[in-house]
Amino acid sequence: MIVSFRNLDGKVQRRKVKITTNHVASSDREPVIVLPDGGALDLTSWVAMGYHVEKATPKERQGLSKIGLI
Numbered sequence: 001m002i003v004s005f006r007n008l009d010g011k012v013q014r015r016k017v018k019i020t021t022n023h024v025a026s027s028d029r030e031p032v033i034v035l036p037d038g039g040a041l042d043l044t045s046w047v048a049m050g051y052h053v054e055k056a057t058p059k060e061r062q063g064l065s066k067i068g069l070i
Contacts, residue, residue: 002055003033014054017041019063031063 004014015036021029025040033041041051046069053061053070064070 001033001053001057001060003051004054005049005051007049019060031067 001017001019002014003017004012007013017036018034019031020026020034021031023032023034023040025032033046035041045051053064056064061070
């Protein structure tokens with residue numbers, strides 16, 4: 001999945017991320033978005049940095065819908 005966001009300088013950047021339930025931050029099999037460094041993206045960061053989904057498969061969209069991001 002490809003997401004975009006505004007970094008601290010205000011510039012738009014894109015990152016390849018994955019959505020999975022196989023991560024320590026996932027509880028009760030809820031999907032989480034995992035960044036390239038292995039950390040999970042939380043809702044506060046999603047909103048504060050203006051994340052948007054640029055490209056996602058139908059399965060990824062299903063996971064995003066389950067956690068209320070689309």
